[in-house]
Amino acid sequence: MNDRSEEIRRVAKRLLAEGKADVVIGFRDSRLPLRATPHFARTPAEADQLVWGLGCTSNLAKYLLDREECVAVVAKGCDVRAIVATVKENQVNRDRVTIIGVPCAGVVSWQKLEAVLNGRDLTEAIQDGDTLVLRGREFEQRVAISDLLQDACRTCTVHEPVVCDVRIASSAPAGGRTDEFADIREFEALSPDERWEWFRREFSRCIRCYACRNACPACYCEQCFVDSTNPEWIGKGNDLTDTLIFHIVRAFHSAGRCVDCGACERACPMGIDLRRLTRKVQKDVKELFGADAGVDPDSPPALAVFRPDDPEDFTW
Amino acid sequence: MTDTATGTWQPRIIAFLCNWCSYAGADLAGVSRLQYPPNIRVIRVPCSGRVNPLLILKALREGADGVLVAGCHPGDCHYVSGNYAARRKFAVLKRLLEYVGLESGRVTFAWVSASEGGRFAELVTDVTEKVRQLGPASRLVASHE
Numbered sequence: 001m002n003d004r005s006e007e008i009r010r011v012a013k014r015l016l017a018e019g020k021a022d023v024v025i026g027f028r029d030s031r032l033p034l035r036a037t038p039h040f041a042r043t044p045a046e047a048d049q050l051v052w053g054l055g056c057t058s059n060l061a062k063y064l065l066d067r068e069e070c071v072a073v074v075a076k077g078c079d080v081r082a083i084v085a086t087v088k089e090n091q092v093n094r095d096r097v098t099i100i101g102v103p104c105a106g107v108v109s110w111q112k113l114e115a116v117l118n119g120r121d122l123t124e125a126i127q128d129g130d131t132l133v134l135r136g137r138e139f140e141q142r143v144a145i146s147d148l149l150q151d152a153c154r155t156c157t158v159h160e161p162v163v164c165d166v167r168i169a170s171s172a173p174a175g176g177r178t179d180e181f182a183d184i185r186e187f188e189a190l191s192p193d194e195r196w197e198w199f200r201r202e203f204s205r206c207i208r209c210y211a212c213r214n215a216c217p218a219c220y221c222e223q224c225f226v227d228s229t230n231p232e233w234i235g236k237g238n239d240l241t242d243t244l245i246f247h248i249v250r251a252f253h254s255a256g257r258c259v260d261c262g263a264c265e266r267a268c269p270m271g272i273d274l275r276r277l278t279r280k281v282q283k284d285v286k287e288l289f290g291a292d293a294g295v296d297p298d299s300p301p302a303l304a305v306f307r308p309d310d311p312e313d314f315t316w
Numbered sequence: 317m318t319d320t321a322t323g324t325w326q327p328r329i330i331a332f333l334c335n336w337c338s339y340a341g342a343d344l345a346g347v348s349r350l351q352y353p354p355n356i357r358v359i360r361v362p363c364s365g366r367v368n369p370l371l372i373l374k375a376l377r378e379g380a381d382g383v384l385v386a387g388c389h390p391g392d393c394h395y396v397s398g399n400y401a402a403r404r405k406f407a408v409l410k411r412l413l414e415y416v417g418l419e420s421g422r423v424t425f426a427w428v429s430a431s432e433g434g435r436f437a438e439l440v441t442d443v444t445e446k447v448r449q450l451g452p453a454s455r456l457v458a459s460h461e
Contacts, residue, residue, distance in 0.1 A: 018383045188415065196417025196455060226369060233370050234377070241458045245373050248416060252369055255408045277416070284411050289404065303408070306400035308390065315403075316426035316439055 004052040004102065006166050008074060009112065011100055012047040015072045015166075021098055025063050026074035027056040033125040034108050050074070052168070054127065054145065057107045059261040064092045071097050072166075076104035078152070080161040081259035081294030088294075088301055089257075093218055096134065101164025103232045106145075106153030108132075111271055113148055116141070116315040142264040152262030155180040162295055181283045187276065199244065205270045206243045212274055213250060215267035218257045225249060251277035256302030259294040319388045329382040330375040331332035331356040331440070334364045336394035337429045338386035343402040344433030352437040353444040356384065363387065365398030372423060376456045382422050386439070389427040399427070418455055421446035 024047060028039035034055035040063075041047040052074070060073050061082035075083060080101055081191075086092045113122075117134070124135040125162040132148065134141045146154075157180060161167070179185075187195065210226065213219045225233045226246055234242040260282060264274045285291055288311050291302035339360050345352065346439040354366040361367055364387025385406065406425045414420055422429050424443050428436045 076379050105457045192414065192419060194417075195415065201415040229369050231374070233374055234459065239458055241377060241456055244416070244456060245377060248412060249370060249373065252409055252412055255405075277412070281408060281412060284408055288407050303401075303404050306397065306404050308400070310400070310403055311407060312390070312403055314407055314425060316442070 001190050001266055004168050004170055005050065008052055008100065009048050011168070012072065013044050013250065015098060016042070016044065016047060020070065021072035022069040024072040024074070024100075025060050026049070026050040026100070027052065027058070027060075029055075032066055033122050034113060035110065046226050052102060054106075054108045054125075054132070054148075057110070057266055058148070059263045060215050061086060061092075061261075062215065062263070063189055065217070066263050067092075067096075072100055073097060074100045074102060075161060075164070076107070076180075077158040077161050078104075078156065078162055078259055078261035078269075081158055082261055083294075084163055085257055085259055085294035085301070086217060088219070088297070098166065099161065099164040100168060101161030102168045103160050103170050104153075105111055105159060106149040106156065108145075108148045110266070112150075116143055116148070119172050134271045149265070152260050152265070155260075158295065163225055163297055183278065184270040184276070184280050184283050187280075200240065201249050202273055202276075203244055204240055206247070207270060208238075208243055208246065209269065211267040211269060212264035215263040216254070217261070217263065218222060218254055218259075219250075220234070247274070247277060251281050254278050256282045256289070256291055256304075257293050258282050325452055327355045327444055327452075328379070329356045329384055329443060329447055330380045331358050331384040331386065332364070332367045332371065333358055334338040334366075334387040334394075334399075335360055335362050337388035337392060337427075338364075338436065340430035341386075341428040341432045341436040344430065345436045346431045346433075350433055350437040352440040355444045355447075356440055362424040363395050363398035365392065365393075365395065367402060369405060372409070373456065376381050376418075376422070376453060377458045379401045379453065379457050381450070381453045382424070382443060384424045384426065384439070384443050386428045386436075389429055392429060403409050411433075419450050420455065422455075 015021040024041040026039050027036035028049040028053050030037040036051055036055040039049060039060050059079050059082055061079050080099060087094045118167060120136050122134055122136055126133045130145055131142050132145050134143060210258060234245050258278045268274060285302050289302045333342055364385060375383050387393050387399045390399055413423060426439050
């Protein structure tokens with residue numbers, strides 16, 4: 001067990017004992033290495049199961065929605081942004097939440113890990129500096145951690161929680177590595193026909209399970225537009241147009257709200273490049289309105305406000 | 317839409333016009349006897365801020381060849397700030413639609429005041445011409461309706 005897991009357990013037990021939290025939401029190990037699972041600790045014994053590591057991928061901010069009790073939550077940089085964003089939208093009562101912030105250098109992508117394993121069973125994964133030692137029954141393989149990180153982690157600019165009540169001591173790399181939207185700019189440079197072709201092809205794999213929506217901490221509408229029957233915004237069948245409209249609107253609804261935690265992509269069973277759309281919107285909101293979701297607790301969501309001199313070069 | 321009399325395709329454009337400015341501008345164009353193409357189908361809305369992006373996508377899905385949204389000039393909104401809120405929404409929406417490959421002239425946003433009958437006629441003429449050049453819409457149109 002690492003130092004951070006120990007410290008999280010200690011903090012969790014203290015918060016439970018002091019009555020500051022009825023439940024501590026964090027991670028515990030599952031039966032699979034590098035696949036920590038969300039954990040709800042209400043007793044010291046349950047708090048002793050809390051862990052921290054490269055497999056703590058889920059954005060636990062989702063579990064704060066619709067919760068009446070006092071909660072402490074283990075949160076990475078992106079998770080804290082999601083909490084800040086939902087607090088600003090009055091979906092989470094900040095007074096009832098204790099944020100246990102963990103500086104984070106990135107978490108592992110299961111898709112990338114599976115590609116490396118190529119069907120072999122992983123029984124153990126040990127971190128050794130910048131590399132991971134992957135062990136199975138008949139193999140041992142060393143892989144650079146940076147090659148296994150989620151794409152969202154590779155462009156992450158907020159490794160350090162922007163707000164927290166308890167900070168788990170450790171260092172995280174400074175944010176803002178390269179041009180975080182380089183790939184989006186590259187895509188924008190393609191012709192409309194090429195972009196349409198990519199969009200159609202990539203999203204034709206969507207099976208409309210709505211896992212991306214359900215995993216997203218910003219998606220909390222009681223009734224989603226896709227489920228509405230009056231008006232019926234999109235059909236419920238398998239018309240590709242309806243799938244495409246779903247994804248356009250999902251991305252649009254994330255405007256000024258998406259914190260790029262990558263929850264949608266982690267949840268997608270088809271491995272669709274969902275962030276290609278949400279990050280476009282993120283980039284535009286940043287360019288047009290100078291706003292970045294969940295970074296500043298005091299500024300309102302970008303699309304909830306306006307300025308008289310907002311750009312309008314798109315109008316006729 | 318195919319014109320049954322001539323057998324040629326004619327663009328069909330849905331125009332969401334705000335009640336206070338652009339609809340009145342269209343009215344002024346009419347009573348001033350200004351000519352503009354008959355290709356728009358007007359839907360009167362209380363404010364450009366009322367235009368949910370879903371309405372635009374729904375119009376395209378149902379087969380509209382183009383969508384026009386027009387409201388009061390910034391600063392002139394009957395409800396003070398409806399068009400300012402709309403401007404932020406539309407700025408993001410237009411970029412996103414073009415990003416996924418929708419042709420640039422399919423969806424147009426414009427400000428037309430109640431006194432700008434001439435501007436309204438010009439706007440509709442220009443939008444209709446652009447949509448005509450693009451041809452019948454196929455992207456984001458539902459295949460079976």
